[in-house]
Amino acid sequence: MSFDDAPIDPISADRLEQAGLELRLVDRADTAAFEAWLQADSRGFHGPADEPERLAEVREHAPSRRVTGVYDAQGLIDEPVGTTQSWVAPLTLPGGAAVPLWSIASVTVAPTHRRRGIARALLESELRTAAAEGVPIAGLTASETVLYGRYGFGVATIGENTEIETKRVRWTGPDAPGRTRFVDPAALLPDALAIIDRARAVQPGGIRYDDFMVGLATGLYGRDRAQVRTVRYDDAEGVPQGFASYTLTGNPADFTKHLVTVRWLVGATDEATAALWRFLLELDLVATVRAIERPVDEPVNWQLGDLRAAKRTPKDRLWLRILDLPAVLEARRYAAPATIALEVDDPLEFAAGRFLLEAGSDGIGRVKPLAGEVPQGAASLALPISELSATVLGGIAPTTLARAGRITERTPGAALTLERTFAAERTPWLMLEF
Numbered sequence: 001m002s003f004d005d006a007p008i009d010p011i012s013a014d015r016l017e018q019a020g021l022e023l024r025l026v027d028r029a030d031t032a033a034f035e036a037w038l039q040a041d042s043r044g045f046h047g048p049a050d051e052p053e054r055l056a057e058v059r060e061h062a063p064s065r066r067v068t069g070v071y072d073a074q075g076l077i078d079e080p081v082g083t084t085q086s087w088v089a090p091l092t093l094p095g096g097a098a099v100p101l102w103s104i105a106s107v108t109v110a111p112t113h114r115r116r117g118i119a120r121a122l123l124e125s126e127l128r129t130a131a132a133e134g135v136p137i138a139g140l141t142a143s144e145t146v147l148y149g150r151y152g153f154g155v156a157t158i159g160e161n162t163e164i165e166t167k168r169v170r171w172t173g174p175d176a177p178g179r180t181r182f183v184d185p186a187a188l189l190p191d192a193l194a195i196i197d198r199a200r201a202v203q204p205g206g207i208r209y210d211d212f213m214v215g216l217a218t219g220l221y222g223r224d225r226a227q228v229r230t231v232r233y234d235d236a237e238g239v240p241q242g243f244a245s246y247t248l249t250g251n252p253a254d255f256t257k258h259l260v261t262v263r264w265l266v267g268a269t270d271e272a273t274a275a276l277w278r279f280l281l282e283l284d285l286v287a288t289v290r291a292i293e294r295p296v297d298e299p300v301n302w303q304l305g306d307l308r309a310a311k312r313t314p315k316d317r318l319w320l321r322i323l324d325l326p327a328v329l330e331a332r333r334y335a336a337p338a339t340i341a342l343e344v345d346d347p348l349e350f351a352a353g354r355f356l357l358e359a360g361s362d363g364i365g366r367v368k369p370l371a372g373e374v375p376q377g378a379a380s381l382a383l384p385i386s387e388l389s390a391t392v393l394g395g396i397a398p399t400t401l402a403r404a405g406r407i408t409e410r411t412p413g414a415a416l417t418l419e420r421t422f423a424a425e426r427t428p429w430l431m432l433e434f
């Protein structure tokens with residue numbers, strides 16, 4: 001289902017109009033308007049002014065999105081001073097069910113127009129539009145961590161930036177029975193999409209990626225595609241089970257110390273993930289392998305033969321924002337039965353109120369509004385929507401947030417009850433930044 005033409009949010013449009021600005025959808029079929037938007041998006045992140053060839057590639061291959069611009073009536077009317085784009089993709093929850101995620105990216109405001117409330121208008125507009133369209137949760141990856149808590153987003157998954165000193169590695173993982181081979185990115189694409197689908201189905205925090213995003217991460221598209229190398233792992237039966245894309249940087253001072261930067265590594269099986277890591281770690285003339293935002297529970301750390309060969313730096317990855325609390329909490333599965341009263345504060349009012357979650361021993365949860373007293377024996381907590389959104393995938397510990405003063409226990413031990421009930425089968429991870 002496409003939401004690309006969902007109407008512009010009137011509240012944000014009015015607010016911007018009062019400041020002499022116009023909020024409008026960008027018609028991708030209007031080449032000049034869309035290319036001006038793409039250039040503004042790139043400049044907003046201090047990227048290059050793109051060549052016509054690159055703009056044509058995006059116009060031709062990028063999937064349809066809801067593309068929004070803010071225009072200054074006083075300025076060049078076709079050059080946006082604010083940008084954003086959004087689309088809906090399934091998000092895997094603990095237990096394997098998926099909910100539609102309103103995914104937000106390309107939030108930029110021109111330096112000439114910063115700190116006048118344009119980003120706030122854009123973000124609120126995205127959230128109101130998502131809620132109006134019945135999408136229960138929104139998500140994004142952030143350039144800066146200080147930006148999105150104010151709109152009710154919380155950090156739901158952590159990724160670890162990992163740097164491995166390969167000369168210290170003595171592989172202690174299993175020997176893979178399959179084969180790793182170089183593949184052309186165009187030939188890889190259908191296999192990659194199938195591998196990602198199988199991997200994300202069992203990965204809380206996993207989302208679906210479209211062809212263009214996969215192609216950008218694997219060297220099929222993008223400004224630097226010639227630098228990207230791509231390998232695929234096939235199991236002993238010849239079934240493609242994983243792939244990795246990477247770039248190499250030479251070291252002019254020492255030819256044995258090349259740097260490998262992993263673009264993306266996805267395994268549908270642990271065997272494939274291990275085989276691909278081993279391939280990268282045993283490349284000749286390489287001293288360092290760097291990978292961005294890997295899972296916290298990445299098995300490779302226990303296959304290096306030297307835990308200190310890897311330096312791991314945690315970073316916030318997927319930010320989530322619950323809009324429809326009953327829809328999200330009833331979609332996920334629960335690790336332990338419990339009755340939990342939630343008193344939720346929401347600055348934008350989408351999910352504010354008191355709720356009772358009843359998680360059964362079958363893992364299914366039911367949510368209803370809580371009007372009167374908290375039932376006898378129920379765990380009871382008060383928390384902002386950002387903290388509930390952070391904990392919903394089971395990756396951020398409610399007991400830690402309670403100790404940090406972000407969650408208030410109304411009954412003793414309520415945060416631990418929430419933690420045990422919300423626990424996920426594996427640590428949530430967003431497989432690729434968007």
Ligand SMILES: CC(=O)SCCNC(=O)CCNC(=O)[C@H](O)C(C)(C)COP(=O)(O)OP(=O)(O)OC[C@H]1O[C@@H](n2cnc3c(N)ncnc32)[C@H](O)[C@@H]1OP(=O)(O)O
Pocket residue numbers: 044045104105106107108109110113114115116117118119120121140141142143144146147150
């Ligand atoms: C999902 C994504 O796309 S992440 C990418 C975000 N974009 C970027 O990093 C690109 C470079 N930066 C920018 O384009 C802009 O500076 C933006 C988008 C971050 C902010 O745009 P602005 O229009 O200046 O923000 P706006 O005036 O609406 O401020 C909204 C709130 O955020 C705060 N804020 C904005 N930028 C920052 C910042 N860099 N650091 C801390 N607070 C900030 C403001 O103080 C304001 O707070 P309040 O409403 O609670 O009082």
